[in-house]
Amino acid sequence: MTDSSYEQFCPVAMAAEVLCARWTMVLLREFVAGSTRFNELRRGVPRMSPALLSKRLKDLETAGIIERSRVAGEPDLFEYRLTEAGRDLKPVIEAVGSWGQRWIKTEASLEKLDPNLLMWDMRRNIDPSPMPRRRNTIQIIFTDLQEAQRNWWLIVEPDQDVDLCSVDPGFDVDLYLSTDLRTMTEIWMGYTPIARAKEQGRLILTGNRQLEADLGRWLSLSPFAKVGKLVA
Amino acid sequence: MTDSSYEQFCPVAMAAEVLCARWTMVLLREFVAGSTRFNELRRGVPRMSPALLSKRLKDLETAGIIERSRVAGEPDLFEYRLTEAGRDLKPVIEAVGSWGQRWIKTEASLEKLDPNLLMWDMRRNIDPSPMPRRRNTIQIIFTDLQEAQRNWWLIVEPDQDVDLCSVDPGFDVDLYLSTDLRTMTEIWMGYTPIARAKEQGRLILTGNRQLEADLGRWLSLSPFAKVGKLVA
DNA sequence: CCGGATCCGGTTAGATACTG
């Protein structure tokens, strides 16, 4: 380990040495959101090289923030989990994210649209409890995207498991959600209420009336959606 | 500006792009602590090269976190001040520092002793209100250090201004504080109570009885001293 | 497919010196 230290006893400096390395804060957000496997983490930080991810995981393990262990029962699969010190980073991530939600210009965020990250985040935050107690299949159609990223299926199983597919799983679709990537992202971030998007025709729902009416309940928004903007 | 972006719309990622660059979190702590001038900031981040400091200041200005302006009345002196967005970073710095205070091993912090940073921090946090309403001169003697860093004088003026000198200002000394750098740092960080250090003979006070008795009131500790450690 | 390791080129940071 090279001496890339700030050489300050101050707890801010000591913490920043490990927390403020490139990608680390974003990676920790993935952990706080619940990811545990190498390739699961990769999906949340797709632009991070696997080599750097591997290095950061080692650094975080050395720092006592995560633990690496074998997946129970599986011979050579590994998982990474937050330690108590790692779980205690949740307020830090929340403070950073709340500040970002409040002060980063809306347009700057909306220049980084990414359907993979959006759908992955939406999947993680679906609340199945207001849904009918059967399998519910919701198809999202991004009308402005090319074929490969255009269609997505959320499958909420009776056991409350949520799957995300980018190829047709073949089930009957209960609700179609037709929109564009920007509108869906604005909704997710809390910039645009669902009702307004529907009024403006930027979001069109077709299918099961109950699922449609309850959209605002089962489609949880970003954890930061409720933080108010102070700038336009 | 190269594209060193995370390319994620998530507010954590957007905020981390600017907040988690090398040195930036430590620099922001300096701002939150009240520094405004280039060389004042340098004193708080002595291991940061002036070139990088200059670049970071420009980055923070571009990000809308600080503002650069001329010092009122002075022709070519400049100052940097937090904007509203910058002041709103205080909870972020506090969250990072509190986590550090709680989870960074004590020994790791105490490997980075630095009398300049310690005295600079102490000076900033002196509370003159419990002191006699006259000039109070306190000499700190680090018995384990060489001549150049051994003696320090805190001068609390009647107008409540606090000066720090590393050369004898020539005033009569009201209180002598004789200790070693590690003990003083432990006290500052909240690891060791003043009373215990005195009992163990690691801190020796000589001079004005009232100043001595009130030490715990005018010597404010680190803002993070009250955060409890969860690890030994 | 999973969980990485290796190699290479470009960018960034550290050290030191210097200037208006």
Add this chain to the structure above:
DNA sequence: CAGTATCTAACCGGATCCGG
């Protein structure tokens, strides 16, 4: 006081490859 300039070392991004 408030920064630049310059050179070198460390780090990062991207692509490729590898063993189970």
